[in-house]
Each structure stands twice: as C-alpha cells, then as structure tokens.
Amino acid sequence: MIEVDEKYLKKLVVMRLNAVPQDVSFSIGKYGDYTRNQLIEEVEKGTEVGKAATEMELSFLRKLPKFAKMIE
Numbered sequence: 800m801i802e803v804d805e806k807y808l809k810k811l812v813v814m815r816l817n818a819v820p821q822d823v824s825f826s827i828g829k830y831g832d833y834t835r836n837q838l839i840e841e842v843e844k845g846t847e848v849g850k851a852a853t854e855m856e857l858s859f860l861r862k863l864p865k866f867a868k869m870i871e
C-alpha cells in the first residue's frame with residue numbers, strides 16, 4: 800500500500816470540502832454537526848473531529864472504485 804503523509808491528506812480533504820456548497824452541513828458521528836467551513840477548520844487543526852472527517856473521506860475514496868463498477 801502507498802503511504803501518504805498527513806499534510807497531503809489534509810490538503811486533499813480540504814480541497815474536496817471546498818467543492819461542497821457552503822450551506823451544506825455534515826454529521827460527524829458522535830461529534831455532532833458541522834458546517835463546511837467549521838469542518839475545514841477542524842481538519843486543518845488536526846483535531847479529533849478533523850481526523851474523523853479525514854478517515855470518513857478516505858474510506859469513501861477507497862470504496863469509490865467499487866461503486867463505479869456497480870454502475871457500469
């Protein structure tokens with residue numbers, strides 16, 4: 800498996816979040832609801848919420864090829 804540094808992952812997640820409209824909110828498990836901008840801040844700071852959001856995004860990206868095959 801390819802190892803990617805934390806700085807790159809944060810940048811990737813922030814870029815993907817910036818593609819989402821500002822009025823969209825996210826529910827991050829036990830941590831509650833966050834606006835797009837709040838979540839970007841959490842990711843950039845590396846908080847527990849930010850780490851949870853990053854893991855959720857990485858999980859989605861890992862599953863994306865499977866989803867693509869399902870709709871072919």
